[in-house]
Amino acid sequence: MAGTRRHGAGRGRPTLEEVAARAGVGRGTVSRVINGSPRVSDRTRTAVEQAVAELGYVPNRVARALAANRADAVALVIPEPETRLFAEPYFSDIIRGVGAELADTDLQLLLTLIRTPKERQRLADYLSAHRVDGVLLVSVHADDPLPDLLERIEMPAVLSGRRSAHETVPYVDSDNTGGAQSAVEHLIGRGRSTVATITGPLDMYVAQCRLEGYSAAVRAAGREVEPGLVASADFTEEGGRSAMRRLLDQRPDLDAIFAASDVMAAGARQVLREHGRGVPDDVAMVGFEDSAVARHMDPPLTSVRQATEEMGRAMVRVLLEEIEGLSDRTSKRPQVVLPTQLVRRESS
Amino acid sequence: MAGTRRHGAGRGRPTLEEVAARAGVGRGTVSRVINGSPRVSDRTRTAVEQAVAELGYVPNRVARALAANRADAVALVIPEPETRLFAEPYFSDIIRGVGAELADTDLQLLLTLIRTPKERQRLADYLSAHRVDGVLLVSVHADDPLPDLLERIEMPAVLSGRRSAHETVPYVDSDNTGGAQSAVEHLIGRGRSTVATITGPLDMYVAQCRLEGYSAAVRAAGREVEPGLVASADFTEEGGRSAMRRLLDQRPDLDAIFAASDVMAAGARQVLREHGRGVPDDVAMVGFEDSAVARHMDPPLTSVRQATEEMGRAMVRVLLEEIEGLSDRTSKRPQVVLPTQLVRRESS
DNA sequence: AGGTACGGTGGGAGCGCTCCCAGCTGTGAT
DNA sequence: ATCACAGCTGGGAGCGCTCCCACCGTACCT
Numbered sequence: 002m003a004g005t006r007r008h009g010a011g012r013g014r015p016t017l018e019e020v021a022a023r024a025g026v027g028r029g030t031v032s033r034v035i036n037g038s039p040r041v042s043d044r045t046r047t048a049v050e051q052a053v054a055e056l057g058y059v060p061n062r063v064a065r066a067l068a069a070n071r072a073d074a075v076a077l078v079i080p081e082p083e084t085r086l087f088a089e090p091y092f093s094d095i096i097r098g099v100g101a102e103l104a105d106t107d108l109q110l111l112l113t114l115i116r117t118p119k120e121r122q123r124l125a126d127y128l129s130a131h132r133v134d135g136v137l138l139v140s141v142h143a144d145d146p147l148p149d150l151l152e153r154i155e156m157p158a159v160l161s162g163r164r165s166a167h168e169t170v171p172y173v174d175s176d177n178t179g180g181a182q183s184a185v186e187h188l189i190g191r192g193r194s195t196v197a198t199i200t201g202p203l204d205m206y207v208a209q210c211r212l213e214g215y216s217a218a219v220r221a222a223g224r225e226v227e228p229g230l231v232a233s234a235d236f237t238e239e240g241g242r243s244a245m246r247r248l249l250d251q252r253p254d255l256d257a258i259f260a261a262s263d264v265m266a267a268g269a270r271q272v273l274r275e276h277g278r279g280v281p282d283d284v285a286m287v288g289f290e291d292s293a294v295a296r297h298m299d300p301p302l303t304s305v306r307q308a309t310e311e312m313g314r315a316m317v318r319v320l321l322e323e324i325e326g327l328s329d330r331t332s333k334r335p336q337v338v339l340p341t342q343l344v345r346r347e348s349s
Numbered sequence: 350m351a352g353t354r355r356h357g358a359g360r361g362r363p364t365l366e367e368v369a370a371r372a373g374v375g376r377g378t379v380s381r382v383i384n385g386s387p388r389v390s391d392r393t394r395t396a397v398e399q400a401v402a403e404l405g406y407v408p409n410r411v412a413r414a415l416a417a418n419r420a421d422a423v424a425l426v427i428p429e430p431e432t433r434l435f436a437e438p439y440f441s442d443i444i445r446g447v448g449a450e451l452a453d454t455d456l457q458l459l460l461t462l463i464r465t466p467k468e469r470q471r472l473a474d475y476l477s478a479h480r481v482d483g484v485l486l487v488s489v490h491a492d493d494p495l496p497d498l499l500e501r502i503e504m505p506a507v508l509s510g511r512r513s514a515h516e517t518v519p520y521v522d523s524d525n526t527g528g529a530q531s532a533v534e535h536l537i538g539r540g541r542s543t544v545a546t547i548t549g550p551l552d553m554y555v556a557q558c559r560l561e562g563y564s565a566a567v568r569a570a571g572r573e574v575e576p577g578l579v580a581s582a583d584f585t586e587e588g589g590r591s592a593m594r595r596l597l598d599q600r601p602d603l604d605a606i607f608a609a610s611d612v613m614a615a616g617a618r619q620v621l622r623e624h625g626r627g628v629p630d631d632v633a634m635v636g637f638e639d640s641a642v643a644r645h646m647d648p649p650l651t652s653v654r655q656a657t658e659e660m661g662r663a664m665v666r667v668l669l670e671e672i673e674g675l676s677d678r679t680s681k682r683p684q685v686v687l688p689t690q691l692v693r694r695e696s697s
Numbered sequence: 698a699g700g701t702a703c704g705g706t707g708g709g710a711g712c713g714c715t716c717c718c719a720g721c722t723g724t725g726a727t
Numbered sequence: 728a729t730c731a732c733a734g735c736t737g738g739g740a741g742c743g744c745t746c747c748c749a750c751c752g753t754a755c756c757t
Binding site: 068 | 704706708711714
Binding site: 067100113116130267293 | 362407408409410411412414415420422425429440441444445448449452457458459460461462464468474475477478480615641642645646647
């Protein structure tokens with residue numbers, strides 16, 4: 002008689018209590034059956050299950066969340082100023098992995114895009130307002146206050162990617178250094194003598210790692226890392242273009258490029274074309290990420306593939322561990338590094 | 350003393366009751382202030398607001414949801430077998446639009462990927478289990494039972510794209526017919542005499558519309574729609590390749606292609622290259638979607654841009670209307686069609 | 698026979714809100 | 728002075744669960 006409420010579905014839906022009445026047992030017993038507690042006799046369990054089936058009972062998760070003081074949900078937080086990253090398949094893959102791994106749980110996935118500081122504040126409120134059991138953070142910057150905030154309120158969290166070499170928060174990352182190294186080794190192995198690199202913004206740890214991998218491979222080949230062969234950009238296509246111009250200017254003799262992202266490689270490719278340099282004949286190229294861009298370039302771009310979807314899955318697994326083991330903060334924080342793989346195409 | 354609970358944050362957080370005590374008012378009054386009810390005197394409001402600030406009170410949304418019988422959340426449902434679509438920026442853009450529009454509300458965004466029929470069932474359970482106030486459905490197939498299920502349980506829902514010309518459920522779609530038509534008109538306007546098209550799967554309404562647009566433009570130019578100039582594919586790159594081969598086989602004299610998606614255009618482009626046909630000199634091309642693929646093609650692909658992000662925003666607006674007006678089912682269901690825009694690049 | 702143990706069970710006491718009704722106050726009409 | 732009627736306000740009664748404690752009966756011990 003309360004008038005039509007905002008939420009049409011659900012009213013009139015059977016409750017735990019009704020199931021109990023129908024099965025001729027107490028509320029507690031039904032709850033135990035629903036939650037799979039072993040301390041229920043088979044006979045009782047069967048009776049309850051039948052009542053559940055007959056009534057078409059579905060537990061009210063909101064009530065459960067309130068009573069049990071948990072949310073049955075985790076948040077995936079995406080800082081959206083990173084539009085460039087967002088457009089990449091990277092996020093799709095992460096989301097797919099997260100979704101897949103979560104499907105086996107009965108946790109919900111909450112998606113939170115953060116555009117402004119105001120929204121970040123709002124997020125903080127949400128998080129402390131009992132809405133989620135844990136948080137997945139994608140592509141946080143080194144100076145992002147969120148991880149520490151979460152730490153403070155004891156909210157389980159997992160990062161995709163480290164903020165620095167000494168990351169304290171649990172994370173899942175891919176082997177950027179190793180991937181970059183194998184890319185450059187490949188280039189050198191193909192007989193290239195003057196391998197340049199276009200790096201990401203060096204205040205990002207991921208960019209540092211990829212540069213580190215480049216340097217390691219160069220040194221392993223008994224060569225020196227020459228400043229003239231290193232140009233840093235910002236992971237954008239335009240950045241790739243201008244870095245390539247600088248490189249060509251400084252070292253017109255270069256015969257290979259390792260770009261720390263496919264998109265930058267695409268930009269570089271354009272500049273090479275403008276300068277009449279053929280790929281791979283004059284200049285061999287390798288990118289990083291193995292995104293759609295790589296496959297669609299002409300010629301298709303050799304690239305370092307990260308197991309992005311697997312990263313999503315791993316993040317969830319780690320998060321679940323964290324949620325489970327909340328009590329013993331003593332145990333060391335799980336940190337996972339996933340291998341990468343060089344996908345060879347015609348550009349090298 | 351209840352032992353460490355699963356959820357670390359939140360315990361010990363101030364409640365409505367404590368705020369009321371501090372402000373020296375009743376629970377009801379605090380609730381009214383929090384929810385912006387006008388029936389509170391300014392003095393009282395100020396006192397409450399101060400108490401809220403002092404205590405750092407944040408409402409427990411779970412409790413609110415239980416008491417008010419709503420969820421303060423909407424679900425974005427994505428059928429994930431559509432991996433191909435998922436990788437496209439399409440979803441990113443929809444999500445961004447949805448997120449942006451939702452940010453002004455205090456509704457949460459729940460992301461649900463559906464892989465299997467089992468998961469679809471699970472979703473149905475969720476939906477009826479009071480977890481969301483409404484549902485956004487992306488790229489549903491004509492035979493998907495979900496929209497009707499939602500209709501039945503009176504759950505507000507909005508589709509992105511129609512299932513057929515006579516869609517009954519509220520939807521937001523882009524003007525596929527008009528977009529295709531303008532693309533083909535453009536081709537014809539550039540002096541092309543033999544314009545072919547690569548369509549999507551014709552059991553999808555969106556593919557039908559784009560073909561319809563093609564036909565309309567051809568007829569408007571006083572020509573006939575020749576079967577030999579129409580090849581249907583499945584929106585994939587490989588599909589684009591084989592369709593292009595068939596086309597070339599049937600009508601080696603063609604001098605323009607309208608592909609119903611950029612990805613198929615990319616596939617077609619490869620085949621053209623293999624056959625030594627230059628773009629745009631021998632064959633002009635236009636795609637649909639204006640995705641990253643289009644920009645990265647060589648030459649960059651002219652394409653029909655859809656306002657995808659705006660679609661996401663519009664979907665939310667429509668959904669909110671639906672949620673609001675749940676009572677009067679008599680009012681007609683909102684249906685929105687967004688315009689498209691031809692983005693000209695070097696391929697035409 | 699009396700005691701102990703324990704698997705199994707019922708139901709009270711909340712979780713933190715919203716809703717709503719009764720009551721309280723002050724104002725203006727009578 | 729009395730009454731009516733607003734505008735505000737307090738707090739009881741839930742929302743549908745989980746948690747936990749008391750209790751039951753039976754089986755097994757001494």
